[in-house]
Amino acid sequence: MFPAYPHEVLAVVLTVREGRLQVLLWQRAQAPYAGRWALPGGGVREDQRLKEALAEHLAAKVHVDDLAWREQVATHSKVDRDPRARVLATGYLGLVPSDVDPTLPDDTAWHLVDALPPLAFDHGDFVSAAVDRLRAKLSYTNIAFALAPHDFTIATLRGVVTAALGYDVTATNLTRVMTRRQMIEPTGRTRSHSSAGGRPATEYRFCDRTLTVTDPFAVLRPPRGGHDEQQR
Amino acid sequence: MFPAYPHEVLAVVLTVREGRLQVLLWQRAQAPYAGRWALPGGGVREDQRLKEALAEHLAAKVHVDDLAWREQVATHSKVDRDPRARVLATGYLGLVPSDVDPTLPDDTAWHLVDALPPLAFDHGDFVSAAVDRLRAKLSYTNIAFALAPHDFTIATLRGVVTAALGYDVTATNLTRVMTRRQMIEPTGRTRSHSSAGGRPATEYRFCDRTLTVTDPFAVLRPPRGGHDEQQR
DNA sequence: ACAAAAGTGTTGGTCGTACACCCATGC
DNA sequence: GCATGGGTGTACGACCAACACTTTTGT
Numbered sequence: 303m304f305p306a307y308p309h310e311v312l313a314v315v316l317t318v319r320e321g322r323l324q325v326l327l328w329q330r331a332q333a334p335y336a337g338r339w340a341l342p343g344g345g346v347r348e349d350q351r352l353k354e355a356l357a358e359h360l361a362a363k364v365h366v367d368d369l370a371w372r373e374q375v376a377t378h379s380k381v382d383r384d385p386r387a388r389v390l391a392t393g394y395l396g397l398v399p400s401d402v403d404p405t406l407p408d409d410t411a412w413h414l415v416d417a418l419p420p421l422a423f424d425h426g427d428f429v430s431a432a433v434d435r436l437r438a439k440l441s442y443t444n445i446a447f448a449l450a451p452h453d454f455t456i457a458t459l460r461g462v463v464t465a466a467l468g469y470d471v472t473a474t475n476l477t478r479v480m481t482r483r484q485m486i487e488p489t490g491r492t493r494s495h496s497s498a499g500g501r502p503a504t505e506y507r508f509c510d511r512t513l514t515v516t517d518p519f520a521v522l523r524p525p526r527g528g529h530d531e532q533q534r
Numbered sequence: 535m536f537p538a539y540p541h542e543v544l545a546v547v548l549t550v551r552e553g554r555l556q557v558l559l560w561q562r563a564q565a566p567y568a569g570r571w572a573l574p575g576g577g578v579r580e581d582q583r584l585k586e587a588l589a590e591h592l593a594a595k596v597h598v599d600d601l602a603w604r605e606q607v608a609t610h611s612k613v614d615r616d617p618r619a620r621v622l623a624t625g626y627l628g629l630v631p632s633d634v635d636p637t638l639p640d641d642t643a644w645h646l647v648d649a650l651p652p653l654a655f656d657h658g659d660f661v662s663a664a665v666d667r668l669r670a671k672l673s674y675t676n677i678a679f680a681l682a683p684h685d686f687t688i689a690t691l692r693g694v695v696t697a698a699l700g701y702d703v704t705a706t707n708l709t710r711v712m713t714r715r716q717m718i719e720p721t722g723r724t725r726s727h728s729s730a731g732g733r734p735a736t737e738y739r740f741c742d743r744t745l746t747v748t749d750p751f752a753v754l755r756p757p758r759g760g761h762d763e764q765q766r
Numbered sequence: 767a768c769a770a771a772a773g774t775g776t777t778g779g780t781c782g783t784a785c786a787c788c789c790a791t792g793c
Numbered sequence: 794g795c796a797t798g799g800g801t802g803t804a805c806g807a808c809c810a811a812c813a814c815t816t817t818t819g820t
Contacts, residue, residue, distance in 0.1 A: 303540050303577070303618070303619060303621070304540035304541065304542055304576070304577025304578065304621065305540065305541075305577060305578065305579060305580055306538040306539050306540045306541070307538050307539070307541055307578075308535050308536035308537065308538045309536065309538070309539055309541070309622060310536055344536070345535070345536025345537060346536065346537065346539075346611070347537060348537055348613075348620065349613060350613075351611045351612055351613065352609065352611040352622075353611075374608060374609065376606060377584065377606065377609040377624050379578070379583045379584040379585075379624075380583055381580075381581060381582075381583060386535070387535060388580065389535070389536065390541060390584075390622075392609050392611075438750075440754060441751050441752050441753055441754050442752050442753075455799090456799080456800085457798080457799080463754065467754065467756075469756040469757065470756075470757055471754055472757075472783080472784080473799080473800085474783090474784085474785090474800080474801085475782070475783060475784080476754070477800080477801095478781095478782080478783095479753050479754065479781090479782075482781085482782095494791075494792095495791095495792095495797090495798075498791095498792070498793085498796085498797060498798080499790085499791050499792035499793070499795090499796065499797050499798070500790080500791060500792075500796090500797045500798035500799070501789060501790035501791055501797085501798060501799045501800075502790070502791070502798095502799080503798080503799060503800090504799085504800085517752045517753065518670075518673075519673050520673050520674050520749045520752050521673055521674075521711050521749065521808085521809070522672060522673050522695065522699065522703055522708070522711065523809080523810080524699075524701040524702075525701065525702055525704075525810080525811090687772090688772075688773085689771085689772080704810080704811080705772080705773085706772095706773080706774085706810085706811085706812090707809070707810055707811080709773080710808095710809080710810095711808090711809075714808085714809095726818075726819090727770090727771075727818095727819090730769080730770060730771085730819070730820085731768090731769065731770050731771075731817090731818050731819030731820065732769090732770045732771030732772070732817080732818060732819075733770085733771055733772045733773075733816065733817035733818050733819095734771090734772080734817075734818065735771080735772060735773090736772085736773085752782095753781085753782070754782095755782080755783080757783085757784090767820105768819105768820090769818105769819090769820085770817100770818085770819085770820105771816100771817085771818080771819105772815100772816075772817075772818095773814100773815080773816070773817095774813105774814080774815070774816090775812105775813085775814075775815090776811100776812090776813085776814095777810105777811085777812090777813100778809105778810095778811090779808105779809090779810090779811105780807105780808085780809085780810105781806105781807085781808080781809100782805105782806090782807085782808100783804105783805090783806090783807100784803100784804085784805085784806105785802105785803090785804085785805105786801105786802085786803080786804100787800105787801080787802075787803095788799105788800080788801070788802090789798105789799075789800070789801090790797100790798095790799080790800095791796105791797085791798090791799100792795105792796090792797085793794100793795090793796090793797105
């Protein structure tokens with residue numbers, strides 16, 4: 303029918319560690335690009351969809367069993383992106399909550415997104431695209447639920463969001479925005495700090511743990527009048 | 535290395551015709567899905583990238599030579615998405631300005647996006663995704679440049695945007711938003727209507743014909759203070 | 767003069783940031 | 794009581810939709 307090509311899936315697994323956004327990479331032992339860092343991933347079996355292959359490779363190679371969020375980002379097809387043979391690659395964005403700490407194999411490690419070494423193949427492009435996607439969605443969806451712990455204080459959430467965006471966000475306004483959009487709600491519990499004083503923080507959780515668009519129309523909103531009989 | 539699969543590219547070519555958003559489809563003559571409408575596209579040669587294959591298929595099969603905009607939307611991989619054999623498919627969104635009218639082959643036609651017949655394969659999923667992508671980007675980018683004629687009156691632009699979004703947008707506010715965001719500018723010329731009176735409309739054009747994000751942060755914007763030394 | 771179409775002024779409301787202030791706890 | 798971290802109130806500005814009103818043309 304059509305010419306056939308090997309196809310691989312690649313995972314850009316992001317998380318917040320030590321107050322910074324990090325990506326999971328493994329170091330290649332063999333040529334090509336021996337010694338360089340690369341994204342985890344691999345081939346797709348005949349009976350697998352892309353996302354199934356992705357889950358399998360993550361579980362097997364880097365011991366990441368459950369992503370809190372996963373979405374497809376792009377498929378790259380440059381003819382010589384792999385010097386050995388033509389391979390198409392589909393990249394996914396995956397998110398791991400900041401309080402989950404998978405045990406990693408020896409050749410695998412978290413790397414600061416803002417200070418990456420040169421990556422193997424075109425993997426750097428996938429990372430950039432995934433990070434951009436995440437940062438954009440933080441502003442108009444509730445995707446932060448996949449980056450924060452299940453229950454958290456505002457200070458914790460602020461740390462996560464600040465790290466992911468790469469710039470400062472104030473706790474005050476973060477609370478207001480998230481609350482007004484009904485993204486987070488108090489659990490009823492509070493948390494005290496171990497040392498030194500301070501008022502105990504109220505504990506929050508995300509209302510909904512599925513991706514929800516909270517700010518669909520920045521402009522050009524549908525007219526509010528009428529009886530909802532829009533044609534779309 | 536990895537198992538190999540045939541790979542096809544599919545084009546969701548959208549345009550505004552007769553005040554409605556339409557998609558380009560061709561009618562299959564042979565099984566499977568004989569008689570059903572499908573997206574244009576086809577295989578990828580060994581020396582081609584996906585976007586090159588896309589351009590070639592569009593030019594050859596449906597005589598569409600130049601898209602004003604093209605972007606990748608998704609890659610689908612369901613094992614039985616083609617009953618004959620396993621084929622991965624990457625779908626693209628393509629936009630044709632409303633004043634361009636490519637000559638179409640006999641088996642090819644524009645279809646109303648809001649009233650599609652059942653499509654072949656999983657092509658309906660590609661269309662939905664592409665339409666959603668377009669509608670979202672109309673609100674925070676200048677992507678309308680690829681849908682409108684090069685020079686246009688506000689009334690024309692309003693028609694295009696209204697058709698694409700599927701709900702009414704007033705000329706007044708459209709002008710204000712587009713102008714404030716420096717998306718459009720007057721050409722200096724005006725346009726009169728043929729019949730019946732009316733004040734001549736000023737002619738506009740898009741300032742920039744490359745995709746520009748005009749509303750990057752709905753919320754959680756970077757703090758404005760400081761000396762731009764954000765770490766991102 | 768009148769109708770028709772285009773464009774401007776104004777208003778009311780929502781939203782988001784900044785900043786000052788108040789609250790609860792440990793020492 | 795005082796430092797420390799948490800939370801609330803208020804103010805200001807930006808932005809957007811709605812609608813009334815003015816401008817410019819053709820007949």
